[in-house]
Amino acid sequence: MQKYFKLNNDIKIPSVGFGTWQTPDGETGINAIKVAIENGYKHIDAAAIYANEKSVGTGIKLSGIAREDLFVTSKLWNTERGYETTLKAFEKTLQDLQLDYLDLYLIHWPATAYQFSDWKEINAATWSAMEKLYSEGKIRALGLSIFLPHHLEPLIENAKIKPSVNQIEYHPGFMQNDCVKFCNDNNIQVEGWSPLGRGEVLNNEILKEIALKYNKSVAQLCIRWALQNKVIPLPKSITPNRIKENFDVYDFEISESDRILINQMDNLGGSGLNPDSIDF
Numbered sequence: 001m002q003k004y005f006k007l008n009n010d011i012k013i014p015s016v017g018f019g020t021w022q023t024p025d026g027e028t029g030i031n032a033i034k035v036a037i038e039n040g041y042k043h044i045d046a047a048a049i050y051a052n053e054k055s056v057g058t059g060i061k062l063s064g065i066a067r068e069d070l071f072v073t074s075k076l077w078n079t080e081r082g083y084e085t086t087l088k089a090f091e092k093t094l095q096d097l098q099l100d101y102l103d104l105y106l107i108h109w110p111a112t113a114y115q116f117s118d119w120k121e122i123n124a125a126t127w128s129a130m131e132k133l134y135s136e137g138k139i140r141a142l143g144l145s146i147f148l149p150h151h152l153e154p155l156i157e158n159a160k161i162k163p164s165v166n167q168i169e170y171h172p173g174f175m176q177n178d179c180v181k182f183c184n185d186n187n188i189q190v191e192g193w194s195p196l197g198r199g200e201v202l203n204n205e206i207l208k209e210i211a212l213k214y215n216k217s218v219a220q221l222c223i224r225w226a227l228q229n230k231v232i233p234l235p236k237s238i239t240p241n242r243i244k245e246n247f248d249v250y251d252f253e254i255s256e257s258d259r260i261l262i263n264q265m266d267n268l269g270g271s272g273l274n275p276d277s278i279d280f
């Protein structure tokens with residue numbers, strides 16, 4: 001299994017990322033980032049709303065990794081949608097992360113018809129600011145998060161720069177097949193958040209049995225399964241041995257029949273959040 005995928009603008013993206021949602025701000029968070037990088041992660045998935053970007057930036061700095069060897073993502077929070085507000089929010093994120101460019105910047109949640117009559121215009125204005133930052137070399141790739149096909153379509157139609165990534169919830173029992181197919185058809189790389197279903201899939205007996213065959217943990221099975229489905233998993237943990245374990249997924253191959261068996265599993269938990277019915 002390759003350690004990098006290639007995005008539609010030809011840049012390389014490390015195929016397992018380290019998620020930082022709920023990574024605590026402060027010493028624990030700083031240490032988690034350091035441990036991740038020391039154990040081989042080259043891809044950090046951050047966001048302004050996680051309220052820990054300063055710690056993420058400090059962890060990156062303390063790890064000593066060369067900037068060009070690291071792929072850093074952040075996301076624009078919902079309250080900052082729009083042209084000028086996006087430009088400002090981006091600068092704050094860069095400052096907090098103590099970086100001078102981002103590898104990937106995502107709109108965190110789509111503006112939707114549930115909250116706004118002019119949702120398409122709002123998303124387009126946000127995207128246009130991101131395109132400006134991209135053209136100035138401050139961001140190497142642009143993308144979205146939690147966009148469903150009906151949110152993606154109008155945005156793609158008006159975009160000068162096509163999105164490279166869509167980050168969605170993805171784990172056994174929650175594969176969002178329609179959205180993944182739309183992204184694949186449009187050459188948009190899918191990233192999967194909560195690849196362990198927030199830890200809720202780890203006690204499933206079928207997954208346990210399959211993992212045992214490969215002498216791997218269920219967490220490693222879920223991460224490897226996402227990779228073999230060509231989705232970039234973003235597991236998160238603040239526990240050093242789990243951080244290490246979750247990156248140790250390149251030395252085994254799930255058989256085709258086991259991959260399909262996992263693809264067919266029923267919902268086992270996770271968040272299941274739908275952008276068309278959230279209030280934030």
Ligand code: A2P
Nearest residue numbers: 194195196197198199219235236237238239242
């Ligand atoms: P912790 O951070 O205390 O180690 P997801 O990425 O699907 O949202 O799952 C994150 C949750 O899964 C966290 O609660 C994390 O706990 C837990 N977790 C992460 N990696 C493992 C692992 N290898 N084994 C068991 N639990 C894990």
